[in-house]
Amino acid sequence: NAGVTQTPKFQVLKTGQSMTLQCAQDMNHNSMYWYRQDPGMGLRLIYYSASEGTTDKGEVPNGYNVSRLNKREFSLRLESAAPSQTSVYFCASSERTLYNEQFFGPGTRLTVL
Amino acid sequence: LAKTTQPISMDSYEGQEVNITCSHNNIATNDYITWYQQFPSQGPRFIIQGYKTKVTNEVASLFIPADRKSSTLSLPRVSLSDTAVYYCLVGGGKLIFGQGTELSVKP
Numbered sequence: 001n002a003g004v005t006q007t008p009k010f011q012v013l014k015t016g017q018s019m020t021l022q023c024a025q026d027m028n029h030n031s032m033y034w035y036r037q038d039p040g041m042g043l044r045l046i047y048y049s050a051s052e053g054t055t056d057k058g059e060v061p062n063g064y065n066v067s068r069l070n071k072r073e074f075s076l077r078l079e080s081a082a083p084s085q086t087s088v089y090f091c092a093s094s095e096r097t098l099y100n101e102q103f104f105g106p107g108t109r110l111t112v113l
Numbered sequence: 114l115a116k117t118t119q120p121i122s123m124d125s126y127e128g129q130e131v132n133i134t135c136s137h138n139n140i141a142t143n144d145y146i147t148w149y150q151q152f153p154s155q156g157p158r159f160i161i162q163g164y165k166t167k168v169t170n171e172v173a174s175l176f177i178p179a180d181r182k183s184s185t186l187s188l189p190r191v192s193l194s195d196t197a198v199y200y201c202l203v204g205g206g207k208l209i210f211g212q213g214t215e216l217s218v219k220p
Contacts, residue, residue, distance in 0.1 A: 004156075035210075042200060042210030043157065059209070090156045101147070102208065104156025 002026055004105035006091050012111045013081045021076040021108050023091030031094045032074035033058075033102065034066060036087040043090060049074055050096075081112045117201045122215040131188045133214050135201030138182050146177060146184045149200040151213070157200060161186070191218045 007022045025032065030051045035043040035058075045058030049068040063085060065077045074093075078085060088109050092102040119135040137146070145164055149157040161168055163175040163184070174187040188195055198213040 033208075040212075042212050043208075044210070045208065092156070101159045101162060102157075104158070107154070107156055 004091055004093055004103050006089075006105040006108050008108060009106065010109050012113065013078075014113050015082060017081050017112075018077065018079050019081065020078075021089055021091075021110075022073070023075065023105060024073045025091075025093040025103070026072065027093060027095075027103065028071070029093035029103070030071070030096050032068065033092040033094075034064075034074070034076045035090045035092065036060065036085075037090060037107075038087050046076065046089075081110075083112045086110060086112045116209070117203055117211050119199075119201050119211065119214045121212060122217070124217050124219065125191055126219050127192055128190050131191050131195070131216060131218075133186045133188075133199055133201075133216070134183060135186070136183045137201070137203045140181050140203050144204045146175065146181075147202045147208075148173070148175065148186045149202065149210075151198045151200065157210075160199075188216075191216075193218050193220065 004025045033048040034046040037043045044060050046060055046064050047058055047066040049055045052071045055066050067075045088107045090107050091105040094102040117135050117137045125131045145162055147162040148160045150160050151157040161170055161173050161175045163177050165177050168175045176185045196218045198215050200210050200213040202208050
């Protein structure tokens with residue numbers, strides 16, 4: 001039982017490049033989330049998916065797109081990376097959105113030059 | 114979504130009990146109160162959740178007064194490994210993480 005896994009762990013991009021961050025959970029959770037965390041700050045919600053087939057914007061969705069591929073997988077895409085998107089990205093899942101017990105992955109550290 | 118306010122940092126010594134208070138004056142009737150712990154370079158980890166009065170698990174206790182406008186996370190007999198950032202969150206689904214409280218436990 002791996003919980004929430006994220007790939008890659010580290011990534012360096014040049015401005016304007018695109019990439020997809022992958023997230024998968026094996027807990028049969030309905031809801032999944034993408035956050036970013038900048039140095040010295042709390043996490044900010046980018047997008048979330050309450051259930052398979054649905055996605056909604058969080059606090060800071062601009063510059064990102066998401067896909068809920070199936071119940072297990074939720075990907076985050078940067079179409080044209082900018083230095084302001086340098087951050088640590090965390091994926092999380094929960095049984096449902098009503099309650100707050102979310103399980104987090106190990107994070108992806110992204111640097112955009 | 115209710116905004117939360119908690120101390121930026123706290124210091125403690127091993128073996129002491131640590132209480133971190135969070136204020137959430139605009140909490141809604143249906144909102145739960147949840148606390149997370151985050152170590153450097155790791156994702157947050159759920160500690161405890163409650164709605165009213167007192168909740169206790171193997172890690173911590175959560176005290177919530179009748180008006181629910183604040184809550185206190187209590188960590189009994191902390192150790193060096195409890196050094197982390199602690200976040201108080203209110204609501205459901207779209208979690209709003211503030212800056213959290215950076216707890217430093219000294220020997």
